[in-house]
Amino acid sequence: MFSYYHLLLTSLVVISDEVVASPSFSETPSASLSVPLKICQFADLHYGEAPNLAWGPEQDRNSTRVMNNVLAAERPDLVVFTGDQITGNNIVDNATAVLREVFSVVESFGVSFSSVFGNHDDMCLDPPSRDSITSRSSLLAFEKTTWPKLSRTCLNGCPNLLPSVSNYYELVTDTSGKPLLALFFLDSGGGSYDETLFANVTDWLASTTLKLRNLPSLTFIHIPTPQYVDATTSKDCVGMMSDGITPTVGQNNLIQVLSNTGTARGVFTGHDHGNAWCCPFLSLSLCYGRHTGYGGYGDWDRGSRVIEIIQNATARDGIEIITYIRMEDNSTNSLQWL
Numbered sequence: 001m002f003s004y005y006h007l008l009l010t011s012l013v014v015i016s017d018e019v020v021a022s023p024s025f026s027e028t029p030s031a032s033l034s035v036p037l038k039i040c041q042f043a044d045l046h047y048g049e050a051p052n053l054a055w056g057p058e059q060d061r062n063s064t065r066v067m068n069n070v071l072a073a074e075r076p077d078l079v080v081f082t083g084d085q086i087t088g089n090n091i092v093d094n095a096t097a098v099l100r101e102v103f104s105v106v107e108s109f110g111v112s113f114s115s116v117f118g119n120h121d122d123m124c125l126d127p128p129s130r131d132s133i134t135s136r137s138s139l140l141a142f143e144k145t146t147w148p149k150l151s152r153t154c155l156n157g158c159p160n161l162l163p164s165v166s167n168y169y170e171l172v173t174d175t176s177g178k179p180l181l182a183l184f185f186l187d188s189g190g191g192s193y194d195e196t197l198f199a200n201v202t203d204w205l206a207s208t209t210l211k212l213r214n215l216p217s218l219t220f221i222h223i224p225t226p227q228y229v230d231a232t233t234s235k236d237c238v239g240m241m242s243d244g245i246t247p248t249v250g251q252n253n254l255i256q257v258l259s260n261t262g263t264a265r266g267v268f269t270g271h272d273h274g275n276a277w278c279c280p281f282l283s284l285s286l287c288y289g290r291h292t293g294y295g296g297y298g299d300w301d302r303g304s305r306v307i308e309i310i311q312n313a314t315a316r317d318g319i320e321i322i323t324y325i326r327m328e329d330n331s332t333n334s335l336q337w338l
Helices: 055-074 096-107 136-146 199-211 227-231 254-261
Strands: 007-010 037-042 078-082 112-116 168-174 179-185 217-220 238-241 264-269 275-281 284-288 303-311 319-327 332-337
Touching (some): 037 055, 055 096, 055 319, 179 199, 254 264, 254 284, 264 303, 275 332
Parallel strands (some): 037 078, 264 284
Antiparallel strands (some): 275 284, 303 319
């Protein structure tokens, strides 16, 4: 049905006057991924809840089972963790031990992964008697030093956009090296600071899209923006709508920045566990992943959003983007073209 071409996923140095250098590694992830380029989004795993009670470790084991089932069925080229990998406000000891449990699942399949932070990853401890035991920067450094061959997060450094940390991009190119698509990863805040996509982040995004000549793009963040509420009025939404929408606060020009490019194709979030839909809005699609983890609130069936990127000369901008939900029980639903 589709014409598949070889796609490569390559990291470029982040365009910024200020770059926070990643640690030096003897080995780094492969610059290329096979075709078709398939991404699995793992959302809201929430490992580390109630570590001293039976139900806490049990739900982490259940979350591991979900990821194993999805990875075995899909065999993706890239996994994107869209925040709340851990529930930092429940973790008294060093949170990196819990994060190791999360990323080790993907490691067992030899799959490269990228991540952004959510509002719980470095949230202050319950009760809020002291700061989070492990900061965003510490969690990122642990990820990069522990999985140097698999982690693609901030592969060539991240721009200095404090207090947010996980802001970066990668390019998808064809076999000749021609860029086809940009993948943006943004820190939507929360936890140790406000749940806000600060202006320095969206300003960096706007300048970077211009330098990339408004290349088509997909964007991954944790918390949806207020425009997600407006998007639900569309009659063309596809997927589960069983939860409210809890958006970022403060300035919220992300969707407008992306829409201004005329080529942005989709934004993918988590945060609201009972939503797993995609709705068209302006010139792009606003999407939720599927609640992957047994941690966090809600008893909806677990799964993962899958995104396939295919070069197709007859498609918009020469790129065909397909998305659907892969459930823990191996069923699929919500097939959609973006």
